[in-house]
Amino acid sequence: MIQQIYPFVQHPYRYELNKDMQFAAAHYVPSEHAGDCARMHGHTYFANLTIAGDRLDESGFLVNFSTIKKLVHDKFDHSVLNGHSEYFGDDSPERYPTTENVARVLCDIVQSYLDGMDNKPRCVQVFLRETPTSYVIYRPGAGGAHE
Template identity: 60%
Template sequence: MIHQIYPQVSHDFQYELNKDMQIAAAHFIPHEAAGKCAQMHGHTYFVNITVAGNELDDSGFLVNFQQLKKIVHGKFDHTLMNDHKDMFNNENANDFPTTEVVARKIAEIVQAHLDTLPNRPTCVQVFVRESPTSYVVYRPKAGKQ
């Protein structure tokens, strides 16, 4: 179990849900300035997804925790991030599998799922820790999910 205090995001929603998960995955950064990170290596990523909204669904959930795990953990766990060509590529730095981009891509796939729900919750933050000393927080701009 992850016991962590995450940076808080300010919002005006009534409900806030946080889902923690661990993802074991490898990646490499396809750029010469990446140094050692240009070589394939792995991490146990610690991910926290923050979802907020004002309405619960018919089952009393803002969003089902299992669905969040399925769409994120189910996609990335025990994979090579670079192999997810639908998310990452070697040509555009905005699509390299850096921790920053991984956090943004997780926010995007979570929001795509949330957009299908009748209660329309919002992904307000994704926290991704790649090592004990390094993490990224991604917060979508308002109206840009």
């Protein structure tokens, strides 16, 4: 992995965990306004997930790094994002696999797992780089919900 500097997200928690990973995936954006992105193409996405909390689990972790990788990398690596119909679809712009929506979906997937943990950590930021020059930052709203 290359060394990255990420935008700082303010939060009230004592612990902050950051997990870097990359995954290769293809997609298309089903919109007449998407230009070249309306055609199937691929990226090597680079993601950083920021998880924060006040309490560690029974192993002394906020959350195990390998669990976060499994939730994201193992699900999306070498796949077509549009084929993950539980997350993406052609029916509405909120479901198109744009970088913005992919970042939100990553946050939602991870937060869903975190919600089941006794120590209740929060996914407070997803940094998702689609190309060397383009990235998105997603931060869930108060309480973890997105608008």
